[in-house]
Amino acid sequence: MNLNLILLIVSAGYLLGSIPTGYLMGRAKGIDIRQHGSGNIGATNVSRTLGKKYGIFVFACDALKGLIAVRFGIFLSHHMAWNVTTTPETIDVHMMPAAIAGIIGAVACILGHNFPVWLKFKGGKGVATSLGVIFGLVPFAAAIALGLWLAVLFASGYVSLASIIATISVPITVALTARGHDRIPLLAFTTFATVLILIRHTANIKRLLNGTENRFKKSK
DSSP: HHHHHHHHHHHHHHHHHHHOHHHHHHHHHTOGGGSSTTOOHHHHHHHHOOOOOHHHHHHHHHHHHHHHHHHHHHHHHHHHHEEEESSSOOEEEEEHHHHHHHHHHHHHHHHHHSOGGGGGOOOOOOOOHHHHHHHHHHHHHHHHHHHHHHHHHHHHOHHHHHHHHHHHHHHHHHHHHHHHTTHHHHHHHHHHHHHHHHHHHHHHHHHHHHHOOOOOOOOO
């Protein structure tokens, strides 16, 4: 087992994920975003505090972090040997499965976003970053989730509700559509990511049930 390969994917994924885009955007505008609104560094709080165009930019950057982390892991799986077995007759080179490498990068990136070392491990909720990694691993499930997110947001006005429903749809879509050897690891990962996002939205879920959750204001 090539631990160097795993460490490289994990390190790159975590460092990418830990780039606090929302925090940096706030600093660029002269504020600490953690001291405004919900105190979260995610795109929703940036949008409410600084404006929608800044929130969209942060969302796109956070999603891009996830996509890059996954594709980098897959790239390494194609170019670095996982194990080399040499016999007098043959040399067998075993490569890490692309899906496994992508999942390792995905998990590291999401954890980096949620628990960035630069901000004392207090980061975002991981919705945009998770969408990015899902696009890198299972684009069809990501497209379904994005469509649901937009539909629920437009219908209800709740970003948190849209995020929760879109997140839950991902492992369901993977379970219904994935085939082959990658199905089980992809289903396990998307289930893990869903549970993590739901945990990070515990307070939002309570406010939704109590009817005190803030709606996302639409532009006039």
